[in-house]
Amino acid sequence: MNIEQAKEIVISAINDVLEGKAEISEEMQLIGGVSLLDSMKLVEVCLALEDLADEHGFEFDWTSEAAMSKSRGMFRSVAALAEEFANQSEV
Amino acid sequence: MIIVTGTSRGLGQAIAERLIDGGEEVIGLARNTSGLNINAIECDVSDYASVKNASKEVKRMKKPVTAFINAAGVASMNMAVTTDESTVQKLIQTNLFGTIYCCQLFAPIMLRQKQGSFINFSTIAVALALKGESVYAASKAGVETFSRTFAREMADFNVRVNCIAPGPIRTDLLRGITDTQIEKITSQQVIKKQFQKADVCDLVELLLDKKASSLSGQVLNVGGV
Numbered sequence: 001m002n003i004e005q006a007k008e009i010v011i012s013a014i015n016d017v018l019e020g021k022a023e024i025s026e027e028m029q030l031i032g033g034v035s036l037l038d039s040m041k042l043v044e045v046c047l048a049l050e051d052l053a054d055e056h057g058f059e060f061d062w063t064s065e066a067a068m069s070k071s072r073g074m075f076r077s078v079a080a081l082a083e084e085f086a087n088q089s090e091v
Numbered sequence: 092m093i094i095v096t097g098t099s100r101g102l103g104q105a106i107a108e109r110l111i112d113g114g115e116e117v118i119g120l121a122r123n124t125s126g127l128n129i130n131a132i133e134c135d136v137s138d139y140a141s142v143k144n145a146s147k148e149v150k151r152m153k154k155p156v157t158a159f160i161n162a163a164g165v166a167s168m169n170m171a172v173t174t175d176e177s178t179v180q181k182l183i184q185t186n187l188f189g190t191i192y193c194c195q196l197f198a199p200i201m202l203r204q205k206q207g208s209f210i211n212f213s214t215i216a217v218a219l220a221l222k223g224e225s226v227y228a229a230s231k232a233g234v235e236t237f238s239r240t241f242a243r244e245m246a247d248f249n250v251r252v253n254c255i256a257p258g259p260i261r262t263d264l265l266r267g268i269t270d271t272q273i274e275k276i277t278s279q280q281v282i283k284k285q286f287q288k289a290d291v292c293d294l295v296e297l298l299l300d301k302k303a304s305s306l307s308g309q310v311l312n313v314g315g316v
Contacts (some may be wrong), residue, residue: 039244040247040248043199043202043248046199047199047202047203050199050203059147062199063143063195063196063199064143
């Protein structure tokens with residue numbers, strides 16, 4: 001999966017969780033004070049990405065040690081999460 | 092499906108057998124599964140990678156997990172000054188880290204379901220600050236604090252987290268403890284008697300019952316403090 005496909009999937013997942021109520025940009029932060037997602041919604045996004053990864057034939061592991069150790073990075077932005085999603089699709 | 096750790100002996104085994112008798116499908120997690128007469132996955136709870144593999148295996152079963160019972164544990168009754176370093180590490184690694192690993196790695200299954208219950212195990216030694224159990228009690232105090240906090244994190248997802256804190260239940264963990272020592276402990280409980288594994292199994296069933304749906308973030312001290 002290339003990064004553009006991953007971005008499309010991640011944005012779609014966030015959009016679903018936010019019920020289309022916000023404009024999603026690649027730079028949008030996923031954690032922290034300015035994030036549109038609270039912790040519950042962030043978990044919902046991760047669970048949705050698990051399902052979408054399953055449809056694409058790979059496992060998206062958002063609890064992996066590697067992902068967790070740089071979790072602030074992974075959730076730094078939509079683009080960063082998409083990058084992690086794309087990376088895991090290649091494993 | 093209910094997952095129980097430490098099913099090769101002691102409380103874990105008793106709880107698994109009780110739940111199976113009650114018609115539940117139980118998956119045991121144990122370091123050594125050979126000879127076990129229940130469905131079990133080999134797992135060392137003190138090893139993050141091992142717990143991770145077990146969680147993946149359970150996830151692939153694609154069955155709802157209604158409860159996860161963290162019954163695996165080790166004990167050492169010693170004064171802190173006579174407890175060697177490896178024992179300190181083993182107690183913290185198995186009792187505290189093991190509980191945390193299991194909770195954090197199995198939680199996503201329940202988060203997805205928006206339903207579930209974790210039961211973790213502490214000890215009455217925490218509330219009573221029992222002399223000669225400082226490191227063991229410290230590891231379990233960590234479990235209590237983790238559980239109370241984790242309960243708040245899980246509450247929005249309709250997942251409950253509670254602790255059972257038994258007194259001196261007759262299991263392998265109490266090897267070498269004399270009746271006099273046991274009486275010294277039970278005399279500090281509200282109900283001054285030694286409870287049995289069956290009493291703890293009763294509490295597990297109570298916490299799993301729908302009637303306990305208002306209980307989360309609680310520590311049930313067996314015998315009372």
